[in-house]
Amino acid sequence: MHSPRASVPDPEPYLLAVVSPHPELAQFLHDAQWLAREQGLGLAVAMETRGRLRRWLHGEDREVARFVGRWEVAATAWRTTGDVAGMLSRGEASRPASVVFGPIRQLPWQAGLLPRDCARIARAAGAAGVPLLHELDDDIPGQDSGTIFGLHWRLDHGRPWSYGYAYTAVASALVGIFVAWLAPYLPATSLAIVFLTAVVYSASAYGFGTAVFAAAVSVALNAIIFTPKTAPAIGWGSADVLLFLLFLVIGAITSSLAGGLRRAAASAQRQAREARALFQLTREIAIAADAPDTFSAIVRQCDEVFSCRSVLMAPFHSGDIDAVPSERSRAAALQVAYPPDAHLTQDELEAARWTFTHDMPSGRSTPERPDIDSHVVPLVTIDGMVAVLVLQDIPARVTNAAGFRRIVGSMCRLAAIAVERALRKQEIEDARVLSQTEGLRSALLSSISHDFGTPLASIIGSASSLLSYGKTYAPEVTRELLTTILEEAERLGRFVKNLMQMTRLEAGVLVPRLAWADVGDLIATAMDAAQRRMARHTIQVEAEERLPLLHIDFVLMETVMVNVLENAAKYSPADTTIQIAARQEGDDVTIDVTDQGRGISVEDLGAVFDKFYRAKMRDRTVPGTGLGLAICKGIVEAHGGSIEALSPGLGRGTTIRVRLPVKQPDSAETAET
DSSP states (O other): OOSSOOOOOOSSOEEEEEEOOOTTHHHHHHHHHHHHHHHTOEEEEEEEOSOHHHHHHHTHHHHHHHHHHHHTOEEEEESSHHHHHHHHTSOTTTSOSEEEEEOBOSSTTSSSBOHHHHHHHHHHHHHHTOOBOOTTGGGSTTOOTTEETTEESOOOOSSOHHHHHHHHHHHHHHHHHHHHHHTTTSOHHHHGGGGHHHHHHHHHHHOHHHHHHHHHHHHHHHHHHHSOTTSSOOOOOHHHHHHHHHHHHHHHHHHHHHHHHHHHHHHHHHHHHHHHHHHHHHHHHHHOOSHHHHHHHHHHHHHHHHTSEEEEEEEOOOSOTTSOOOHHHHHHTEEEEESTTOOOOHHHHHHHHHHHHHTSOEETTSSSSTTSSOEEEEEEETTEEEEEEEEETOOHHHHTSTTHHHHHHHHHHHHHHHHHHHHHHHHHHHHHHHHHHHHHHHHHHHHIIIIIHHHHHHHHHHHHHHHHHGGGSOHHHHHHHHHHHHHHHHHHHHHHHHHHHHHHHHHTOOOOOOEEEOHHHHHHHHHHHTTTTTTTSEEEEEEOTTOOOEEEOHHHHHHHHHHHHHHHHHTSOTTOEEEEEEEEETTEEEEEEEOOSSOOOGGGTTTTTSTTHHHHTTOOSSOOOSOHHHHHHHHHHHTTOEEEEEOSSTTSOOEEEEEEEOOOOOHHHHHHO
């Protein structure tokens, strides 16, 4: 063998494909490569060197050379089965991990491996302890179940065998009637060939077996029609025997051509079906938004392709996130990932765990648990096992069909990558949420330790001073210390109230108790509550006359206005003006609170309503937890309104704008008000 380069396979585990010249050798090599990838092995090709002239005529040497050069696989040559036995009995480092052979010939003059050579290779593999794979048996050319001695005896396996013979008898009878009608007008030698139509019909439609039957019936009818009535008996002469042999030859050729065409058509249809299924699965996976969508796409496509109910199972380990679970513990943690309402029997669950542990299919049409009605296949990536797919109640005709292992393997490869990506994405999302949670928790602890500690220190210092030296203090000093205790306690109370309200907002238990209220009353009440904090500022209120009533929870909206006013006071220098403006804009009432403080940069305008925003920005120039505006946002949105921050820039003040929807009260509500 001179075309493929002879080389020794790499020391890494590999699959040895023992091949012989055949018209479909290229397809066999591609299937062997697919099988090697499924097993996680390399590929080495051993090409038979006998029949050099036939190989040169059909171009198999060039085909193998192109395959070897394109995929960079190792290639070697063998002339006798002893050479193959030597390859299989090498040392453990260079011995193949498994072996597959083909394509197989049926008759000595055909292309492919001889059956006796296959038997010798199988014995050599068994003696060397090398596993012999049979996954390509359903795709090996010449291995059709209806082929005997290279002849296609039966083409139509979907109907009973008697079906073809019945139709052949009818066709032969019709041809016989037609020939009998033409007998007075044409010579017998010309009409005998008409019976060939029945032979060709039966051979192309049902196979060589019915062609033999049609040939016998046709010759018999021909003898009956053209034998003189005065003859003592009807028998076959040498001409009839010659005609019968001619019919057999034509029937054999026709059935062989028809069988090849049917096989090619079935292969093309199978490949088109597989390509369509893989394309559909790839598209569904690509547009899946999250893990459940990915799992749903995989299960839905498998249901459609294999005519069964599919269940995707994945390990959900609930132990220590820093621990690396063993394969056994991961197999024990297998749970239904999709569909959520799927039910598995105990046998199916045990088969799924066995498949997950051993990385091999189980169930129907497999050596492991073949008695159950499900077929379990592993989903494996280069990083290891990720999940298993259980094909429930899958028909035996599907698992035994040609190309089943190839299509299920291809779909499982895509599914495994998609599942791994979905699980990794989920892990990243969980890690991000955990990181944010840890950040918020750190911000909360930092805020509590600083902002709660300051008023507590003031309260403790003032109270201890009064207890120790209260009798020696002047009345005004005592009053100042008591005022400090009161103010700091109220400040601490506001912090606690904000935390409780934020907790209620996040839990979804803060439900507004709506009632009709006047905008002016809301602003006046909020100003009274925040009067002490705003004592060093000038307040200007501009409200349009006859503003519509608001359907709000007065207490909650008062909290919003107080937080906004205190926030304006905290960030504004003393003796500056804080403006409050209320007006109607379309279907909303807008309340603006504008200060003359430090302002907000453009990139931070949308972040001021985040929880612990000040803590995250390390802003300790003014006291506070950074929850006030976040609480305002939650309350306003619970009323169906909106709140936003506006600022011309740093050092140019800030406006907090609250929008609340206007609703028209009915007559009964107006009377109650």
